[in-house]
Amino acid sequence: xxxxxxxxxxxxxxxxxxxxxxxxxxxxxxxxxxxxxxxxxxxxxxxxxxxxxxxxxxxxxxxxxxxxxxxxxxxxxxxxxxxxxxxxxxxxxxxxxxxxxxxxxxxxxxxxxxxxxxxxxxxxxxxxxxxxxxxxxxxxxxxxxxxxxxxxxxxxxxxxxxxxxxxxxxxxxxxxxxxxxxxxxxxxxxxxxxxxxxxxxxxxxxxxxxxxxxxxxxxxxxxxxxxxxxxxxxxxxxxxxxxxxxxxxxx
Amino acid sequence: xxxxxxxxxxxxxxxxxxxxxxxxxxxxxxxxxxxxxxxxxxxxxxxxxxxxxxxxxxxxxxxxxxxxxxxxxxxxxxxxxxxxxxxxxxxxxxxxxxxxxxxxxxxxxxxxxxxxxxxxxxxxxxxxxxxxxxxxxxxxxxxxxxxxxxxxxxxxxxxxxxxxxxxxxxxxxxxxxxxxxxxxxxxxxxxxxxxxxxxxxxxxxxxxxxxxxxxxxxxxxxxxxxxxxxxxxxxxxxxxxxxxxxxxxxx
Numbered sequence: 001x002x003x004x005x006x007x008x009x010x011x012x013x014x015x016x017x018x019x020x021x022x023x024x025x026x027x028x029x030x031x032x033x034x035x036x037x038x039x040x041x042x043x044x045x046x047x048x049x050x051x052x053x054x055x056x057x058x059x060x061x062x063x064x065x066x067x068x069x070x071x072x073x074x075x076x077x078x079x080x081x082x083x084x085x086x087x088x089x090x091x092x093x094x095x096x097x098x099x100x101x102x103x104x105x106x107x108x109x110x111x112x113x114x115x116x117x118x119x120x121x122x123x124x125x126x127x128x129x130x131x132x133x134x135x136x137x138x139x140x141x142x143x144x145x146x147x148x149x150x151x152x153x154x155x156x157x158x159x160x161x162x163x164x165x166x167x168x169x170x171x172x173x174x175x176x177x178x179x180x181x182x183x184x185x186x187x188x189x190x191x192x193x194x195x196x197x198x199x200x201x202x203x204x205x206x207x208x209x210x211x212x213x214x215x216x217x218x219x220x221x222x223x224x225x226x227x228x229x230x231x232x233x234x235x236x237x238x239x240x241x242x243x244x245x246x247x248x249x250x251x
Numbered sequence: 252x253x254x255x256x257x258x259x260x261x262x263x264x265x266x267x268x269x270x271x272x273x274x275x276x277x278x279x280x281x282x283x284x285x286x287x288x289x290x291x292x293x294x295x296x297x298x299x300x301x302x303x304x305x306x307x308x309x310x311x312x313x314x315x316x317x318x319x320x321x322x323x324x325x326x327x328x329x330x331x332x333x334x335x336x337x338x339x340x341x342x343x344x345x346x347x348x349x350x351x352x353x354x355x356x357x358x359x360x361x362x363x364x365x366x367x368x369x370x371x372x373x374x375x376x377x378x379x380x381x382x383x384x385x386x387x388x389x390x391x392x393x394x395x396x397x398x399x400x401x402x403x404x405x406x407x408x409x410x411x412x413x414x415x416x417x418x419x420x421x422x423x424x425x426x427x428x429x430x431x432x433x434x435x436x437x438x439x440x441x442x443x444x445x446x447x448x449x450x451x452x453x454x455x456x457x458x459x460x461x462x463x464x465x466x467x468x469x470x471x472x473x474x475x476x477x478x479x480x481x482x483x484x485x486x487x488x489x490x491x492x493x494x495x496x497x498x499x500x501x502x
Contacts (some may be wrong), residue, residue, distance in 0.1 A: 001473060002259035002464050010253075094500045101500065109415040119440045159449075163414055163501035164360040165454025166494050167432045170460065171416070181418045189370045197302070198369070198410075200462065201418025208420065209460030211451065212479050213253050220253060228463050243417050249345045249352065250414035250501050 002227070008213040009034055009042075009222040015119065017054035022143030023220055024142065028190035029148070034224060038150040041225040043210030046158040046173055047119050047127060048221040049136045055128040056120060057084050071095070081115070084126050088113035093251060104129060107242040108173060109251075111161050129158070133174025134237050141176040153230060155179035157207035157214075163250065168209035172203035172238060180240040201241060202230055259294075260285055260473040265372065268305035273394030276473055280399070285475060289400040289401040292419025292476040293391060294461030297409040297424055298370050298378060299472040300387045306379040307371060308335050322346070332366070335377050339364035343500060355380060358493040359424060360502075361410050381407070385488050392427040404429035404481060406490070408458035408465075414501065421462035423454035423489060430482035431491040452492060453481055 015021060018186035025044070029036050034113035036042070049067040050056070064072070068086060072079035075098035082100075089102040093109055106129070114129035130136045138152040144152050156174030172180065184198040211221035245251055262279040266272060271489070276295070280287050287293070301307070315323070315330035319337060323330035326349035333351075344360055353364035365380035381387045388405040395403050407425030409485040423431065435449040461474035496502055 002261075004257040004460075004463050006255040006257070006460070009252035093422070096500045099500065118444050118446055120308050120444070123444065159451075162452075164494055164499060165422070165492050167450045167455065167492065169452050169455050177502065193371070193374065194367050195369055199414075199418045200410075201416065202463070204416070204418065204420050204463050205459040208456040209255075209257070209463060211456050212255050212453070212460060215480075229466075233302065241416050241418065243415055247348065247352065248415060249347045 002041070004209075004227040006209055006213050007034055007224040007226065009224055010220065012048065012219070012221055014219075015048045015051040015221075016121075017051065019052045021048060022140045023147075025140060026143055026147040026149040029224075031211035035148055036144060036148055036152060036224060037226060039152070039226075040150070041153045041155060041178065041206055041228055041230065042144070042223060043157050043214075043223045044137075044140060044207055045153045045170075045214055046114070046129060047116075047135070049130050049133065049156055049174070050127050051120070053130055053136065055130060057128060059084075059124045059126065060123075062122045073097075081117075081126065084128070085112045085115045088115055088128055092180040103120055106133065106173070107239070110158075114158060114173070123189065130156070131175060134176060135174075135191065137174040137176035151177065151232070153232070154202050155210070156208050157210060159211075170207040170214070172201075172207045172241065175203050175236055175238055177232055177234065177236065178203060179233045179236050180238060182231065202228075203238075203241070255460075255476065255478040257460055258285055258475040258477070259471040260475055261471070262297065262473055263470070265470075266299045266302040266472075267372075268302065268307060270303045272299060272303035273391045274398075277398040279392055279473070281370060282474075287395060287399055287401055287403060287475060288477060290477075291401070292404045292406060292429065292457055292481065293395070294406045294408050294457055294465075294476060294478055295391060296421075296465055297365070297380060297384070297467075298367075298473040300381050300384065300407055300425070301378050302371070304381055304387065308377045308379060309373075310335075310377065311373045325349075332377065334367075335379070336366045338365045339366055339379055354393070357384065357424070358490070361409075361455055365409060365424070376460050380409070380424060385427060386425075388425040388427035402428065403485070404483070406454050406457050406460060406461075410462075421458040421465070423452075423492065425460045426454050426487055426489055427446060428483055428485065428487065429454060430484045430487050431489060433482065442494045453479075456491075456494070 062080035064083040068082040311330035319333040340496040
């Protein structure tokens with residue numbers, strides 16, 4: 001019987017700038033008795049990665065531009081917060097209903113360029129996405145391999161809204177050791193039909209699955225997923241997930 | 252330690268129009284020895300639901316409209332296939348690069364109105380979405396309750412593309428016994444910050460998680476997910492997942 005297990009890793013403390021998150025994940029695995037096995041996928045929420053990497057901005061240090069001031073006034077928002085979002089933005093995709101859908105420097109398209117005020121320790125601070133979330137994932141993978149001698153995949157997850165559908169889901173914003181997409185093109189279904197454009201975004205499915213144990217209020221920022229078939233790859237990158245502009249219909 | 256299990260239910264045979272799918276799921280659980288427990292979530296792929304409900308169209312019976320003919324000629328497509336897609340479509344959201352993004356009569360926005368040629372038994376036939384996928388889910392839930400005496404949630408999943416991101420993921424197109432969204436608005440994170448617009452689409456996360464055992468080529472159309480906290484609701488509907496047009500920025 002095929003079975004996948006999603007195990008919440010207990011014992012990660014509150015994370016502060018400069019903390020060695022990869023070492024803390026290894027320590028939590030050891031102290032909680034959760035084994036980490038070869039082929040496991042560790043899904044780590046963006047928030048703890050960003051905090052450890054010091055990607056926190058104190059609003060008191062932000063000077064908003066006239067553009068940010070004007071937009072903020074229209075929607076009764078904090079102009080400094082708008083300025084921080086603009087600082088993380090390569091291009092604005094939509095500005096409607098007081099919502100900013102932004103393309104980040106990584107190429108992700110998401111609300112507020114991933115800038116977020118929840119689950120930060122101090123009011124008046126904002127959390128930004130990691131500068132290079134694949135590199136963040138690679139550091140965790142390397143630490144696990146070095147400390148525990150096992151090869152795992154690592155996915156950094158963040159909460160995304162979607163056009164047309166209410167509610168958020170977690171998707172991948174960083175990865176290491178796992179190909180982002182599984183490509184079935186050219187393979188045949190049981191009836192002999194050749195599958196064409198069927199690429200599954202397995203890392204997004206892993207991120208979504210892990211959210212079921214992360215929760216929004218529980219302090220379980222790391223999930224171990226066991227039993228998933230995936231394609232190992234040392235050179236994998238979330239760049240594989242970004243649809244080129246010329247193929248995209250909603251930019 | 253929090254743990255979620257995703258168990259592939261073995262032993263579902265090839266499904267044909269008129270098959271009693273709910274009864275077959277119960278039979279597969281009994282014969283495979285997979286227990287179904289109170290509070291489990293059954294995730295069932297759209298394809299088997301549609302087949303059992305006879306939602307298969309033989310292309311030989313389709314007469315394409317002039318519009319379908321003209322569009323098909325532009326992109327070297329089968330005009331009859333375009334006609335079937337149009338028949339399932341309430342409104343076309345985009346028609347570009349030979350791709351049709353359609354709003355279905357249910358209100359879902361997806362490629363080709365969910366019409367699909369893979370994993371059907373006979374070449375030259377197409378599979379349509381269930382007419383009322385919440386009703387399909389309710390029938391499965393009722394059959395499990397009646398035969399096994401347990402209350403489960405049921406999610407019908409289908410494969411969706413997304414704007415901006417490559418690869419597909421499974422999302423929910425039908426549900427029973429489970430609230431689609433978990434709303435954290437007004438609750439506080441561990442630092443005391445009040446969460447605002449944070450609604451998680453838990454049924455979409457369940458659908459994505461289950462795809463990890465469904466696979467594209469394996470014949471595992473039903474997954475049992477155990478250990479998930481969700482809000483039980485007899486009156487739940489996927490209508491909760493559909494963003495109203497006036498709040499949507501990408502129609």
